[in-house]
Amino acid sequence: MNVKAALPLALALGTTAPPAAAQWTVRGSGVVSVMRHRVDAGYGVEPSGGVTLGGELVVGKGDRLALRLVTLSGSLDAAGPGAIDRAVADVGAEVEVVALPWLAAQAGVRRRTYSTVLARQRWTTLHVGAEARLPFTETGLSGIVRGAVLPGVWVNGLDQPDLAFSVASGMEYRRGRASVAVLYSVERYRFPAGAKPSRREQIAALALKAGWSVTR
């Protein structure tokens, strides 16, 4: 779930305006996400969902490089039998390098915690991916498509997953210093069966972001 939230954040990162060469740009954004979390640890699907709030800070140097810091937290309410309420908190950092005017490479690390009345589960993930921007003729309007693989996923009590990726799609509009974006993302994991049953987990999120940038 938090991963989902992270996706919108990262997407928002990807939407950072390319500043003029050698200029520093700082963009701060608030992010509201509607998240849907589903996990099947071998005992049936446990759905939950809720709204998270977060923030994003992007520091860009020139039009080629940006550092993104994201955070979010919120509560996911049980949405089916067998599920329990949980709180999620997420923090992450990401570096973005613009390879082409419409394509940027991204890599980062996230730390997420799920807390329930029963236990607390900590996730640490590494992701490497790319984001494509599709600028419309209307200045400031862009489509966004991004994808990433997560080659490193560490969860206490679980082995490394044999499948882990995240994808997102959305729109962004910038006018002057202001920007708004809406993104849909999915983060998916599959842990192989071993001593424990196979585990599947997925976070879908719809994120709405509003930001303001300062350039100097």
Place this chain on the structure above:
Amino acid sequence: MRRLVAALVLGALSGARLAAAQADTPDSTPPSDSTAQLLQQAHELYERVDIERALPLLQRVVSPDWPFSVTRAQRVDAYTYLAASLVLVGAADSAARYFRAALEHDPFTDLDPRRFTPGQLAVFRTARRLTFAVGARPVTALRLDPRTERATFTVVTTHVATLRVEVRSTDASVGRVLFKGESDGLREFSWNGLVADDRLAPPGRYALLVAGRSRLEERSDSTRVYFDVRHERPALEDTLPDLRPSQLRPGHYPPSAATGDLLKGLGVAAGAVLISGALADGRLGPRSAALPATVAATATVAGVIAFVWRRHHPTDPGNNAANAHRRQERRTANEAIQRRNAERIAQTILLIAPASGVGP
């Protein structure tokens, strides 16, 4: 040992006697192979009015048989003193011939009235009337500020003539005319460092061209002196290049641009649907349609609106205004650079140095 000392003393005494004998007989073989020494000896004899002994020495220097090198100045000097000596012995015609030879070798040749007799001066003037030649002094190295200083060129004609003096780049067909008119004798012309179009002479090789036509006889002569011009000034700034199309926003969109917007919107929508469908884990229960539908609807509506808008508004006034603003900024920046460069060019110093020909 005593024999050796005695031999050395005898040798020294005989050498001294030989030197004394040579000094007493100056018309014999010169003491060395130096043309300068022989000319010096002739000068001394001439000053002592020992013309009979000076003449053979001077004739030897100008003779084709003279085995040693003779500079142009030495040859002119020999011709001049030979002519002056012949005047003193009454051979005015021969004297005039040698004066003319001196003038042909160096049109700047002249006689000092304080050192030569009126008769010699008269014969020299006759020779000048009979000879026509123009000359120009070599350019000396000079650091010239064209705002306040002038370069001076010295030109001469042997007698009255129509003269044209011009400074011209060796790469140009037209030069700056410094003088055009009648002239007689030595004359100086100043040059302000400008070329024909009144611009500062660019760096390069130049020639001072002197052409004259005698007013006394149907004869012409010309000469040229080469020199190099270099600029000394602060470095100039490069102006900014024109904005490339890729640096400008599109001001007018073809119909395909509107279609492109529509496809982009639909593509983003399809992406959201694809993510929620094929890429989501179907074993985790029914897919949530509301979340991707929100993005898909947003992207579709954006694409449709952009398509309709762009079809009806193929021109983007905002982009055109932004482009015009950028172009104006570029023009303003270049004008400032050009102003600064003009100020630096105005401070240009010309470095003039003699050169040997049209080019290396």
